[in-house]
């Protein structure tokens with residue numbers, strides 16, 4: 171049977187140091203064994219290309235951790251392996267996550283020449299005191315320069331920001347949004363600071379903004395940014411959405427490569443939950459997969475497509491009786507702006 175397209179996520183679990191809020195699967199490692207790392211990743215790609223069958227790759231996303239720490243040769247070797255063992259169409263989206271402290275103009279150029287066409291930059295804040303508090307190893311100027319360099323060489327650019335720090339006010343968040351508007355970003359992600367246990371912040375007794383203030387900040391972001399929201403935390407000019415994430419939220423198949431990376435692969439009419447190449451590989455029922463599609467699709471402003479499998483797991487009568495929170499339109503079910511604030515509750519109620 172012909173393999174369906176699979177997006178590829180590649181995890182790079184190394185960072186220069188751990189940020190104070192970070193609970194991602196990553197470790198501070200000054201000199202990782204990059205040769206072994208890329209050889210392992212290439213082996214996993216070959217493994218999945220055999221197991222799934224040679225498949226088309228609409229997008230590749232290098233996430234972390236800090237993928238921009240990776241030597242260019244290592245990135246190129248991984249891309250070569252994808253080209254050799256899968257079908258990488260011209261125009262495939264290749265995203266590299268980056269920390270401004272780890273990549274200069276020269277390396278950025280080399281990465282672009284090796285195939286990167288989209289750079290996602292962890293800016294987090296345009297205020298140096300806040301960056302220090304978060305445990306970031308770069309300044310606001312470093313981030314601004316990286317954004318400008320990436321824009322100048324024609325990369326699609328996205329930047330991540332964190333709001334809702336203990337000292338933040340709604341006005342601070344609005345100021346950040348104006349700064350984002352000024353530098354002409356076509357995509358940004360705005361994440362509310364959440365305190366995770368087992369992080370330095372988890373051990374401090376931080377005085378966080380209350381829920382009402384956080385909700386006001388969220389609404390202010392939507393009102394101030396020139397970029398429309400297309401997912402709970404993501405904003406983009408039309409056409410500049412992250413195709414990789416959009417595909418995953420739409421329920422497309424994707425392979426997670428590297429330690430701890432998770433995916434959903436589709437082989438011979440069956441969905442599998444997968445973690446790395448050898449860590450986990452379990453069948454999931456079509457019903458479970460349909461529920462996952464609802465959970466992820468509802469995060470997007472355009473919502474979840476009402477395919478037959480989705481219709482089987484949702485309560486249409488409940489949806490129709492809550493038009494201020496959720497609506498069906500154009501073959502999709504989507505949360506209203508008001509519904510986005512209570513998304514978890516809505517999803518729980520609409521799934522049967």
Ligand code: SF4
Pocket residue numbers: 184185186187188189192193194196234235236269292
């Ligand atoms: S750079 Fe990113 S992944 Fe690494 S510690 Fe900081 S937040 Fe976590």
